[in-house]
Amino acid sequence: MKQIDKYVNSVYQNASGDKKAIEELKLEMKNHLLEAVSELKESGRTEQEAINIAIERFGEEKEMRSIVSQLFKVQKAFAKWVLYIGIALLLLSAVVFAYFLNIGNERTSEQSIISYEIGDLIEDDTKLTKLTEEKIKTLLSKASYIKKMNVYLNEDRETSVYNLDKDINHTFSLVYSDLHYGSDNSFVEIKVLDYRNIGFLAMLFGLTCFGVLFFIWAIINVYHKRKSHNAI
Secondary structure, eight states, rough: OOHHHHHHHHHTTTOOOOOHHHHHHHHHHHHHHHHHHHHHHHHOOOOHHHHHHHHHHHHHEEEEEEEHHHHHHHHHHHHHHHHHHHHHHHHHHHHHHHHHHHHHHHHHHHHHHHHHHHHHHHOOTTTOHHHHHHHHHHHHTTTTTTTEEEEEEEBSSSSOOHHHHHHGGGGGGGGEEEEEEESSSEEEEEEEEOOHHHHHHHHHHHHHHHHHHHHHHHHHHHHHHHHHHHHH
């Protein structure tokens, strides 16, 4: 029926987006119209009357064209921004990851040197005089990220010769790491604020957000396609 084909093509003439999806919508709309025409003819209407009534029920061409066009614009814009936000979060998390990983690697070298120096100081002064304590405090003042420290002499691993215990926010326990450094006569345990862990968590957050938004982007065309069906 050429009149129905003409009406359907007119409704979708300004629709932009996935061509396959548009063709599917046009076919479904045409099938609905043909079903309506068939029912009207069975009730005693002539073919032309049935076509006119079926088209009239769907609405004016201009109005339907506007609705369909707007739906496809919303679909396209929404899908685009969902994907852009996902990519932006992924890139941002990658930058944060690289930044904190670099800091963490620098801290690893620094805390190793400090731990061994403190171990050497205590080996040389097992009674821990005030002078040695001052030297240890000076070393630790350069590393505020060291939150806990226990230093043992190798012959006694149960009782620490020196200990440091700063307040730790246990709510964010994942950002801390336990590390150990030992020499011939001393053993040092430390708990540090590990910037590499912060970087890994940031990257995990970015990947998770991107995965969720990418999934939404992947199904959004189906969602809006159904929305278009309901509108028609």
